[in-house]
Amino acid sequence: MDANEREQYEAAIHGDREAFEMIIRTHSRTLFAIAYGILQSREEAEDVVQDSLVKAWKTRWRVRDPEKFPAWLTTIARHKAHDIFRKRRTVPLSKEGIEPTEIQFPDTTAIDQQLHSALAALPELHRTALTLRYFEEMDYRTIENTLGLTNGALRGILGRALASMRKQLRPALASMH
Amino acid sequence: MATIHDELDSWLTADLHGELSDSERSALHAHLVECAVCRRTHQETKTMNKILEETLADEKADPAFEERMLAGFRNRIPQTTGVVKLFANLIRLRAAQIAAVAAVLLGLVQIGRMITGESATPLRNRKNYASEDFVARPGQAGASRADQSTSLAKSDELARGRSQDSTLNEPPPPTVPASRSELDKEAAARPMGLAAAKAVAATPENLARAEQAESKPGETPAPVSANRKLIRNATVELEIARFDDAVQKITAFANEERGYVATTNSEKQANGKLRGQVVVKLVPENLDRFLQKVRGLGELKNQTLGTEDVTKAYLDTDARLKNAHVMEQRLIDMLNTKTGKVSDLLQVEKELGRVREEIEKMQGELKYWDSQVQFATVTISLAEKDMEEPAAFLLKERAQLALYAPDVEKIYNDIKSLASPKVQITNAQLNRDYSGRVSARMSMLIAPEESEGVIGRVKGFGRAENFQTQTERIAQGGSGMSENARTKRDKVELNITISRDEQEQAFQQTSLRIRTASVDEKAKELGVLAGKQGGRVRSSTFNRDPDGREVADVSLRVPMKNYPALMQSLNSLGKVENVSVQRQDRTGTQIDEANAPVDISIQVYSQGNIVSHESGLLATLRRTVAQSAGAIMWSLRMIGVAVAFLAPWVIAIVGVIWITRRVVRAKR
Numbered sequence: 001m002d003a004n005e006r007e008q009y010e011a012a013i014h015g016d017r018e019a020f021e022m023i024i025r026t027h028s029r030t031l032f033a034i035a036y037g038i039l040q041s042r043e044e045a046e047d048v049v050q051d052s053l054v055k056a057w058k059t060r061w062r063v064r065d066p067e068k069f070p071a072w073l074t075t076i077a078r079h080k081a082h083d084i085f086r087k088r089r090t091v092p093l094s095k096e097g098i099e100p101t102e103i104q105f106p107d108t109t110a111i112d113q114q115l116h117s118a119l120a121a122l123p124e125l126h127r128t129a130l131t132l133r134y135f136e137e138m139d140y141r142t143i144e145n146t147l148g149l150t151n152g153a154l155r156g157i158l159g160r161a162l163a164s165m166r167k168q169l170r171p172a173l174a175s176m177h
Numbered sequence: 178m179a180t181i182h183d184e185l186d187s188w189l190t191a192d193l194h195g196e197l198s199d200s201e202r203s204a205l206h207a208h209l210v211e212c213a214v215c216r217r218t219h220q221e222t223k224t225m226n227k228i229l230e231e232t233l234a235d236e237k238a239d240p241a242f243e244e245r246m247l248a249g250f251r252n253r254i255p256q257t258t259g260v261v262k263l264f265a266n267l268i269r270l271r272a273a274q275i276a277a278v279a280a281v282l283l284g285l286v287q288i289g290r291m292i293t294g295e296s297a298t299p300l301r302n303r304k305n306y307a308s309e310d311f312v313a314r315p316g317q318a319g320a321s322r323a324d325q326s327t328s329l330a331k332s333d334e335l336a337r338g339r340s341q342d343s344t345l346n347e348p349p350p351p352t353v354p355a356s357r358s359e360l361d362k363e364a365a366a367r368p369m370g371l372a373a374a375k376a377v378a379a380t381p382e383n384l385a386r387a388e389q390a391e392s393k394p395g396e397t398p399a400p401v402s403a404n405r406k407l408i409r410n411a412t413v414e415l416e417i418a419r420f421d422d423a424v425q426k427i428t429a430f431a432n433e434e435r436g437y438v439a440t441t442n443s444e445k446q447a448n449g450k451l452r453g454q455v456v457v458k459l460v461p462e463n464l465d466r467f468l469q470k471v472r473g474l475g476e477l478k479n480q481t482l483g484t485e486d487v488t489k490a491y492l493d494t495d496a497r498l499k500n501a502h503v504m505e506q507r508l509i510d511m512l513n514t515k516t517g518k519v520s521d522l523l524q525v526e527k528e529l530g531r532v533r534e535e536i537e538k539m540q541g542e543l544k545y546w547d548s549q550v551q552f553a554t555v556t557i558s559l560a561e562k563d564m565e566e567p568a569a570f571l572l573k574e575r576a577q578l579a580l581y582a583p584d585v586e587k588i589y590n591d592i593k594s595l596a597s598p599k600v601q602i603t604n605a606q607l608n609r610d611y612s613g614r615v616s617a618r619m620s621m622l623i624a625p626e627e628s629e630g631v632i633g634r635v636k637g638f639g640r641a642e643n644f645q646t647q648t649e650r651i652a653q654g655g656s657g658m659s660e661n662a663r664t665k666r667d668k669v670e671l672n673i674t675i676s677r678d679e680q681e682q683a684f685q686q687t688s689l690r691i692r693t694a695s696v697d698e699k700a701k702e703l704g705v706l707a708g709k710q711g712g713r714v715r716s717s718t719f720n721r722d723p724d725g726r727e728v729a730d731v732s733l734r735v736p737m738k739n740y741p742a743l744m745q746s747l748n749s750l751g752k753v754e755n756v757s758v759q760r761q762d763r764t765g766t767q768i769d770e771a772n773a774p775v776d777i778s779i780q781v782y783s784q785g786n787i788v789s790h791e792s793g794l795l796a797t798l799r800r801t802v803a804q805s806a807g808a809i810m811w812s813l814r815m816i817g818v819a820v821a822f823l824a825p826w827v828i829a830i831v832g833v834i835w836i837t838r839r840v841v842r843a844k845r
Contacts, residue, residue, distance in 0.1 A: 017256070021247055021250070024243065024246055024247055024250060025243050028238075028243055028246045029238050029243070032237075032238045032242065033237070036236065042238075046238075046242070046245075049246060050249045050250070050253075053249075054250060054253050054254060057250070057254055058254075111228065112232055115228060115229070115232050130229070130233070131233065131237075133194065134229055134230060134233040134234070134237070135233060135236070135238070136237075139196065140194070140196050155190070155191050155196070156184070156187050158187065158191070158194070159184065159185075159187025159188070159189070159190045159191070160186060160187070162186060162189075162190045162222055162225055162229075163186035163222075165225055165229075166218075166221050166222055166225045169225065169228070170221070
C-alpha cells in the first residue's frame with residue numbers, strides 16, 4: 001500500500017468525507033463483486049454495497065490501523081451479504097437455496113441458465129474469486145490480498161472452479177463446438 | 178511434466194488469465210503438444226473461459242454504478258454543518274479526548290475545593306494583594322519612595338482601582354489610567370522602577386514590597402465580575418467561651434477588614450449564659466479573610482456563604498428609571514406648554530405624580546442594592562458553651578416513717594399539735610376498723626431548716642420503724658450537670674403511718690421445741706418467764722392426742738435486747754430442740770434494734786406412752802423393702818434413658834460401616 005492510499009484511508013477514518021467518497025469510487029466495484037459472489041443477484045448485491053458503505057462511514061472510527069481499512073470494508077460487505085443470504089434461505093423453506101437464480105433469470109438462454117446453476121453449485125470462495133476475476137479483471141495478487149489468501153493459493157482455486165464448471169457444462173460446451 | 182498433467186486445470190486457467198511466467202507457459206505448451214487428453218481439456222477450458230467472460234460481463238456492475246453508490250451514500254448520510262462536523266471530528270481525536278478528560282477532572286477538583294471550602298485561593302490572594310497594598314501604603318518610609326514609588330504606587334492604585342471597579346462598581350478613581358497606551362507605559366516603566374528600588378534601598382520592607390510588586394505584572398484583574406452587581410451574604414454560627422470577648426474580637430476584625438458592626442443583640446439565659454447575634458458589614462473582597470478570622474474564635478457550628486447576582490434586576494430597574502425620567506420630563510413639558518382643558522391638565526398632573534412616585538421607588542431600590550452590593554453582610558450567631566447547663570438544682574426530700582405505739586390516738590394528736598407555719602399538715606387520717614384496731618396516716622410538709630428537728634421529735638413518739646428518705650435533685654432551666662449552679666432545698670415531705678405495736682412485724686422469728694414430761698406446767702411457766710423479760714404471750718394452745726402425747730404451742734414476743742436472757746432461761750424448762758432462727762434484715766431502713774420485737778414460737782411436748790405404728794419392726798422392714806425396690810426401679814429407668822440416648826448413634830455408625838464395606842466389596 002503506498003503512502004498516498006494510506007493517507008487517504010487515514011483521512012477517511014478521521015471523517016474526511018472527500019477521502020471517503022474517493023474510496024467509494026475505487027472500492028465499490030470490488031465490494032459488488034464480493035457481494036455478487038455470495039448472493040448472485042445484482043440488485044441485492046448493490047443494496048449490500050450501499051448498506052456497507054453507510055455502515056462503514058458510521059463506524060469508521062473503529063478502525064485503528066488505516067492499512068486494514070480495505071480489508072475491513074470487504075468484511076462488512078461479506079457480513080451484510082451473508083445476512084441477506086441467510087434471510088433469503090429462511091423464507092422459502094420448500095426450496096433449497098442452491099438454485100435460487102433460476103427464478104431470477106427467466107429470460108436468459110439455456111447456456112446462461114446452466115452456467116448460473118453451475119456457479120451456484122460452486123463453493124462461495126470459488127465463486128467470489130471468479131467474480132473478482134471476471135468482473136474486474138483483477139490480477140491474482142490483488143484478488144489474493146482482497147480475499148486474504150496466501151500467495152499462490154488462488155491458482156488452484158480458480159483452476160478447480162473452472163474445471164468443475166467445465167465438467168458440469170460439458171454437454172453444452174460440446175454443442176458449441 | 179507429471180505436475181502439469183496433474184494440475185492441468187490451474188495451469189490452464191492461469192495461462193488463460195495471463196498469470197503464467199514465460200518459462201511456465203513454454204513448459205505448459207510443450208506438455209500440450211505431447212498430451213492429447215490435456216489438449217482436449219485445454220480446448221474446453223478455453224471455451225469455458227470465454228463463456229464466463231461473456232456471461233459475467235453482463236452481470237458486472239454497469240458504468241454508472243459508482244455514481245449511484247455515491248449518490249445513495251450522500252442521500253443517506255447528509256453533509257453535516259461546519260460546526261457540528263468540526264466538533265464530531267474533534268471528539269474522535271485522541272488529543273481532544275485526553276483534553277476533555279483532563280478538563281472534566283479539573284472541573285471535579287475545582288468543585289471539590291469549592292465544597293470543602295478551600296475555594297478560589299488564587300483569586301482571593303490577588304485581591305488581597307490589592308487591598309493590603311492599599312492599607313499598608315501610608316506606613317511606607319518616605320525615603321524608599323524616592324524613585325520606585327511612582328511606578329509602585331501607580332501599580333498599586335491600578336490594582337486597587339481595578340478590584341474596586343470589578344466588585345464595587347464605583348466610578349473609577351482618577352488615578353486609574355484612562356487609556357491602553359497609558360497602561361503600556363506603566364508596564365514599560367515598571368521593570369526600571371523595580372531595579373531602581375532594589376538598588377536604592379534594600380531594607381527588608383522594601384524588598385517585600387518590591388516582591389509584591391514583582392508578582393503583580395502577571396496578574397490580571399478578574400474581568401468576570403466587572404460591572405456585576407453581586408450581593409454577598411454569610412452566616413456563621415459559633416460556640417464560644419465568652420460572649421463579650423467574642424463580640425470585642427469581632428469588632429476588631431471588622432475594623433481590620435474595613436467593615437463595621439451593624440447590630441448586636443444578646444440575650445441572657447436563666448443559667449447566666451449569653452446568646453446573641455452580631456451583624457457585620459464589610460467590603461466584599463475582605464469577606465473570605467474575615468470569615469477565616471471569625472472561625473478561629475470558637476467552635477464552628479454552621480456556616481453558609483451566599484452570593485446573589487442582582488445585575489439583571491439592577492440594570493432593568495436602571496433602564497426603567499431612565500425611561501421614567503424621560504416620561505417625567507415630557508409631562509412637565511406638557512404642563513408648561515399645553516393650555517388645554519383644566520381636566521386634561523389635572524390628568525397630566527396626576528400622571529406626573531404617579532411617575533415621580535415610581536421614580537422615587539426605583540431610586541430607593543437602586544440605592545438599596547448599591548448599599549447591599551457595597552457591603553457584604555455577615556450574620557454571626559454566638560452562643561456560649563454549655564448553653565444547656567442548668568441554672569439551679571432543687572433538692573426534693575421525701576421521708577417515710579412507720580410508728581408503732583400502744584396508743585395510736587395519743588400519738589396522732591401529739592403529731593397534730595406540732596403544726597406551725599413551717600410545719601404544715603397536709604393530710605391526717607385516723608381509722609378504726611370493726612375489730613377496734615386503730616391506725617393513722619399523716620402527711621406533712623416541713624420547711625427544710627426545721628425538717629431534722631421535727632422528724633426527730635416524731636420518731637420519739639413511738640417505736641420508729643421503716644424510716645426511709647428519698648432525695649431527688651431536679652435541674653432547673655436546663656439539663657445535665659453544672660459546676661456553678663446553686664442547689665436549693667425544697668420543703669420536706671413526710672408521710673407517717675401509725676399503728677398499734679401488735680401489728681408490727683417481728684424483726685426476728687425463732688422457733689424451737691422443748692421436750693418435757695409436764696407440758697401444761699411448763700407452758701404456764703413460759704408466760705411467767707416472758708413477763709420477766711418485758712415480753713408477753715401472744716397466743717398459746719394445748720393439745721393432748723390419743724397416744725397420750727401432750728403438745729402446747731406458745732408464741733411469745735420480747736424486745737430484742739431481752740432475747741438472749743429469755744433463751745437462756747428456757748433451758749431450765751427442759752430439753753431444747755430444733756432451734757431455728759429467721760431474721761428479717763430490712764435494708765435501707767433505720768431500726769431501733771434494741772427495742773425491735775422478736776417472736777418466739779415454742780412447742781412444748783411430751784413423749785407418748787405407746788409406740789406408734791411408724792416405728793415398729795414390721796413397719797421398718799416394709800419401708801426398707803419399698804425403698805430398695807424404688808432404687809432398683811430408678812436405676813432401670815436410668816439405663817433406659819442411656820440406651821435411648823446412645824442407640825441412634827450406634828445405629829448410625831453401624832450403618833456407615835455397613836455401607837462402606839458394601840462399597841469396598843462392590844469395588845473388588
